[in-house]
Amino acid sequence: MQKIYVLIFTFLLIQLFSFAQKTKIDSLNAEFKNQPSNIELEFEIGVYYYKKGDYEKSLLALNDVVKNSTAQKNNTLLLKAFTNIGNVYSDKGENIQALEYYQKALKIAESNSDKKNISSLLKNIGVLYATWKDFPKALEHYQKAEAIACEIMDSSLIADCYNNKGVVYEQQQNYEEALLAYKGALNYYLKKNPDNIAMEYSNMAIVYKLKKDYASSVDCNLKAIDLAIKSGNKWFASAIYNNIGNLYVELNDPKKAIEYCNKSVAIAKEINASEILINVYETLADANAKAGDYKNAFNYQKQFALEKDKFISAESAKQVNELQTKYETEKKENEITLLQQNEKISTQEIKEQKFQIQKRNYLIAGVLLLLLVLAAATYFGISKKNLKNKLEKEKAIKETEENERMRIAKDIHDDLGSGLSKINFLSEFIYNNSELLPEIRNNIKSVSETAKNLVENMRDLIWALNPENTTLDNLVARIREYSSDYLEDFPIELMSSYPSSITPTPIYKDSHREIFMVVKECLNNIVKHSTASIVNMKVRIVENDLTISIHDNGLGFNTDNYKAGSGLRNMKNRISAIYGKLSIESEPQKGTGICILIPLDKIMKS
Amino acid sequence: MEITVGIVEDDKQIRDSLAILINGSEGFSCINTFDTAEEAIKKIPILNLDVVLMDIHLPGKSGIDCIAELKPHCTATQFLMCTSFEDTDSVFKALKSGASGYLTKTTQPSKILDAIVDIHRGGSPMSSHIARKMVTSFHQDNSNAAFQKLSGREKDVLNLLSQGLRYKEVADKLFLSTETVRTHIRNIYEKLQVNSRTEALNKVFPK
Numbered sequence: 001m002q003k004i005y006v007l008i009f010t011f012l013l014i015q016l017f018s019f020a021q022k023t024k025i026d027s028l029n030a031e032f033k034n035q036p037s038n039i040e041l042e043f044e045i046g047v048y049y050y051k052k053g054d055y056e057k058s059l060l061a062l063n064d065v066v067k068n069s070t071a072q073k074n075n076t077l078l079l080k081a082f083t084n085i086g087n088v089y090s091d092k093g094e095n096i097q098a099l100e101y102y103q104k105a106l107k108i109a110e111s112n113s114d115k116k117n118i119s120s121l122l123k124n125i126g127v128l129y130a131t132w133k134d135f136p137k138a139l140e141h142y143q144k145a146e147a148i149a150c151e152i153m154d155s156s157l158i159a160d161c162y163n164n165k166g167v168v169y170e171q172q173q174n175y176e177e178a179l180l181a182y183k184g185a186l187n188y189y190l191k192k193n194p195d196n197i198a199m200e201y202s203n204m205a206i207v208y209k210l211k212k213d214y215a216s217s218v219d220c221n222l223k224a225i226d227l228a229i230k231s232g233n234k235w236f237a238s239a240i241y242n243n244i245g246n247l248y249v250e251l252n253d254p255k256k257a258i259e260y261c262n263k264s265v266a267i268a269k270e271i272n273a274s275e276i277l278i279n280v281y282e283t284l285a286d287a288n289a290k291a292g293d294y295k296n297a298f299n300y301q302k303q304f305a306l307e308k309d310k311f312i313s314a315e316s317a318k319q320v321n322e323l324q325t326k327y328e329t330e331k332k333e334n335e336i337t338l339l340q341q342n343e344k345i346s347t348q349e350i351k352e353q354k355f356q357i358q359k360r361n362y363l364i365a366g367v368l369l370l371l372l373v374l375a376a377a378t379y380f381g382i383s384k385k386n387l388k389n390k391l392e393k394e395k396a397i398k399e400t401e402e403n404e405r406m407r408i409a410k411d412i413h414d415d416l417g418s419g420l421s422k423i424n425f426l427s428e429f430i431y432n433n434s435e436l437l438p439e440i441r442n443n444i445k446s447v448s449e450t451a452k453n454l455v456e457n458m459r460d461l462i463w464a465l466n467p468e469n470t471t472l473d474n475l476v477a478r479i480r481e482y483s484s485d486y487l488e489d490f491p492i493e494l495m496s497s498y499p500s501s502i503t504p505t506p507i508y509k510d511s512h513r514e515i516f517m518v519v520k521e522c523l524n525n526i527v528k529h530s531t532a533s534i535v536n537m538k539v540r541i542v543e544n545d546l547t548i549s550i551h552d553n554g555l556g557f558n559t560d561n562y563k564a565g566s567g568l569r570n571m572k573n574r575i576s577a578i579y580g581k582l583s584i585e586s587e588p589q590k591g592t593g594i595c596i597l598i599p600l601d602k603i604m605k606s
Numbered sequence: 607m608e609i610t611v612g613i614v615e616d617d618k619q620i621r622d623s624l625a626i627l628i629n630g631s632e633g634f635s636c637i638n639t640f641d642t643a644e645e646a647i648k649k650i651p652i653l654n655l656d657v658v659l660m661d662i663h664l665p666g667k668s669g670i671d672c673i674a675e676l677k678p679h680c681t682a683t684q685f686l687m688c689t690s691f692e693d694t695d696s697v698f699k700a701l702k703s704g705a706s707g708y709l710t711k712t713t714q715p716s717k718i719l720d721a722i723v724d725i726h727r728g729g730s731p732m733s734s735h736i737a738r739k740m741v742t743s744f745h746q747d748n749s750n751a752a753f754q755k756l757s758g759r760e761k762d763v764l765n766l767l768s769q770g771l772r773y774k775e776v777a778d779k780l781f782l783s784t785e786t787v788r789t790h791i792r793n794i795y796e797k798l799q800v801n802s803r804t805e806a807l808n809k810v811f812p813k
Contacts, residue, residue: 418663421690421711422620428715429623452712455690469735473769477734480770498769 025052039068043077047084055088060329062088079108079117086124095128102128119148119157126164135168142168159188159196166203175211179204198227202240205247214251221247235276238267242280249283254291261287278307409462417458424451460516470509472546472604473502476539479519479548483537486520490527496537511578511603515548515596518571518582522550522594525567530554530592544600551593556586578603609726612653613639614646614669615661615688620711624659627715634719643672651679657722660705662689662696670700677704677799684725694735698743704799706730706792729788730795737767740798755797763790 025048032041046061062085069077082105089098102125109117126141142161149157166181186200201224208217221244228237241264248257261284268276281304288297427448431441463469480498487494526532532554540547568584571594575582580598611628613636615621621639628636637653640646643664650658658676660669673685687700687708697708707725709718721731732740741764756764759780766776777784 418690418711422617424712425620425715426623429627432715455712474738477738477768477770481734481772484770484772484775 025049039065039072039074039077042068043081043084046081050084050088050091053091055092056329058088059085075108075112079105079112079114082108083117083121083124090124090128095131099125099128115148115152116154116157119145119152119154120160122148123157123161123164130164130168130171133171135172138168139165155188155191156196159185162188163196163200163203166207170203170207170210173210175207178207182207198224198231198233198236198240200224201227202236202243205243209247209250214247217247218244234267234271235273238264238271238273238276238280241267242276242283245280245283245287249286249290252290254287257287258284258291274307278304281307406465409465412458417455420451420455420458424448424455427451460513464509464513464516470512471504471506472600473504475507475512475515476502478516479539482516482520483523483535486523487527487535492527492532493534494537495534496539498539499541502541505600506605507603508578508605511598514574514578515546515580515598518574518596519548519550521567521571526550526552526554526592530556532591541600546598546600546603548596549593551591553591556588556590556592558588559584559586608633608635609722610653610656611636611722612646612650612655612658614641614643614658614664614672615639616641616664617661624718627718628722631719634722643667643669646672647675650676650683655680655683656726657684657686659686659688659722660700662687662700670696670703673700673705674703686721686725694739697736698739701736701795702798706795728792730792732767732791732794734768734770737764740764740794741768743798756794760790760794760797763787764794767791 025045028041028045028048032038032045035041042061043065046058046065049055049058049061062081065081066078066085069075069081082101086098086101086105089095089101102121106118106121106125108114109121122141122145126138126145129135129138129141142165146158146161146165149161162181162185166178166185169175169178169181182200182204186197186204189196189200201220205217205220205224208214208220221240225237225240225244228240241260245257245259245261245264248254248260261280264276264280265284268274268280281300285297285300285304288294288300427444430436431444431448436444476498480496483496484494523535526535530552532552534553536549536551538547538549572582575596575598578598579602580596583595583597584592585595586592611634613621613624613628615624618641621641625636625639628634637655638649640649644666646658646660647667660673662669664672669687673687676683677685684707685700685705687697687705688711689697689708690711700708707721707730709721709731713721724731759782762780763776766779771779773784773787776782777787780787782790
């Protein structure tokens with residue numbers, strides 16, 4: 001249904017420069033054979049093919065006309081040819097080419113001050129913009145065209161412009177403006193061009209239908225059909241009958257709908273208009289369905305599908321033909337260009353040879369100079385480049401190493417980790433079973449703890465491998481979190497103080513790991529050996545040092561006796577490996593204090 | 607009233623011992639166990655459970671995807687992620703997809719029960735890593751817009767947690783009760799989830 005409306009629009013938009021409609025192509029061709037220099041005749045042939053829908057043949061003829069009329073400086077014919085080529089491309093949907101040709105034609109028309117053609121070309125360009133849905137541009141072109149048409153008092157052009165503006169307004173759903181425009185067009189057509197009156201009424205009928213003013217729509221449709229029959233335009237009559245049928249379907253009057261559709265079918269069959277048939281069958285199917293006659297509805301639906309297939313296959317056959325012609329044309333064109341090129345080459349060859357000798361001389365001199373510069377540059381550059389390459393390579397190796405380490409760590413994490421977790425979980429579970437012998441319970445407890453420690457160590461390792469985590473603030477956060485979590489399970493009170501804010505400075509992951517391990521070890525010692533009830537933990541950043549002090553109120557020990565103790569020595573070594581200092585203060589019964597001092601510039605990544 | 611619990615875990619031994627632990631403790635009842643996400647997705651919406659323990663690594667669909675599918679149908683159910691480690695990335699993904707908490711398998715059985723009670727009462731655990739991830743995530747997403755959705759207090763809580771403070775310390779520092787801190791954290795989780803849901807929608811319907 002929609003399709004028919006669209007066809008109606010395009011019908012009038014394009015002005016044709018041809019009177020050849022009824023002439024038989026055979027006689028045209030025969031005549032053209034007799035007088036091959038008659039480009040007027042060739043133009044007629046081009047237009048004929050265009051009307052028949054054989055676009056490739058049409059373009060072939062029209063392009064030839066362009067060539068010859070350019071040679072003969074026949075501007076009038078050139079303009080017509082450009083315009084019609086534009087029409088062909090527009091019909092083919094290749095709107096950009098169409099625009100190009102209309103603009104060429106417009107240039108000629110403007111240089112000749114040919115106002116009629118300027119106006120109609122502007123209108124045609126407006127149509128292109130309308131199909132691109134660039135409505136403001138379309139309206140702008142129509143407006144200009146209309147102004148010129150008014151100047152030369154060409155009422156049919158004015159009416160066309162009105163109509164086209166109506167189409168744009170309708171698409172913008174500005175129905176009031178659309179109706180006004182259509183009525184304006186109708187007014188002109190009534191005076192001058194009775195052929196188009198039917199179309200104008202039909203357009204108005206469509207707008208009324210969109211506005212749901214069905215009474216006015218019926219009225220306009222009836223006027224349109226009356227005029228179409230009078231003027232003998234059968235295609236149009238059939239289309240309008242279908243539109244009326246459709247309207248009655250919407251008005252819930254299937255009986256009337258079917259009546260009008262049948263009229264449409266009769267005419268459409270007569271003139272072989274399958275594009276209308278498709279639509280009518282669809283309308284009929286709708287109408288019968290509304291009437292409750294599902295059998296007929298189904299039949300029409302089937303016919304609709306059948307007709308659609310036919311239409312599509314006819315279309316595609318046409319396309320195949322077009323492609324064939326196009327292919328042959330291109331082949332011929334290629335042969336011609338080849339011949340032309342050969343000719344050109346021979347004339348240029350002599351010129352070329354002279355030029356070549358001169359060029360060669362310059363080239364030799366240039367190459368020599370270049371070689372000299374290159375040799376010098378290589379000599380000086382090579383040592384520098386080597387150094388740079390080496391550095392880059394080292395960096396790449398380091399990066400790959402790091403990635404690989406991370407990957408392996410993750411694998412271990414996933415495989416070993418889940419296994420260890422399971423051991424921990426199950427042993428813990430068994431431990432809670434109080435029916436077991438104390439000895440077994442103790443063993444199980446130690447299995448569980450070992451697994452738990454392994455899991456935790458692994459977690460720390462993986463965690464420290466991730467460069468995101470190795471920043472100063474992260475280290476402090478980790479220490480803070482760990483100490484409160486760890487001591488929570490024991491009857492020990494934790495007092496702590498931390499800097500209020502720490503910058504997220506990246507630090508070496510080794511330093512990160514060592515510091516954290518030492519803090520863990522300290523807390524572990526307190527829990528295991530000190531019997532302390534209070535732990536005081538202070539983390540400070542003073543000038544360029546990080547200090548961590550951990551004091552407890554536990555048993556303490558004599559530092560002289562413990563100097564050789566491997567646990568404490570190990571802690572000291574770890575800290576001094578990252579250029580820090582670890583000092584221990586302790587006396588029996590007076591608790592223990594451990595102080596770690598790390599110079600920040602030694603652990604910060606530069 | 608008993609807390610009804612479901613377990614999604616592919617390792618039979620862990621699954622069974624968890625079920626025994628839960629059923630053997632007063633105030634808990636393990637209603638059903640599942641060994642795949644697919645099975646859980648089919649049955650959990652009907653069961654109307656209070657808490658679901660969900661393993662992250664499952665054969666087929668992951669626990670994270672499983673929660674993402676279930677959460678919209680089971681708004682009253684809380685999902686507790688179980689991981690071998692506190693693998694920050696996966697935990698964070700799980701929280702985004704609708705989990706309200708997580709525990710590691712190294713957690714002592716008694717603490718598992720504590721965690722279930724806690725999550726059922728509206729608490730949500732949050733470690734400093736997760737808090738850190740949240741801060742960066744909120745900062746990255748939608749040029750800070752999501753972070754702006756957090757209230758001033760919620761931002762304070764998140765920042766302190768990311769510095770390694772525990773709930774009690776946070777509460778003391780902000781002159782709040784630990785209960786209020788817990789509520790703040792649950793709200794932060796919900797905002798994160800809503801945020802990631804709209805994020806998903808934006809992907810389907812770009813503006």
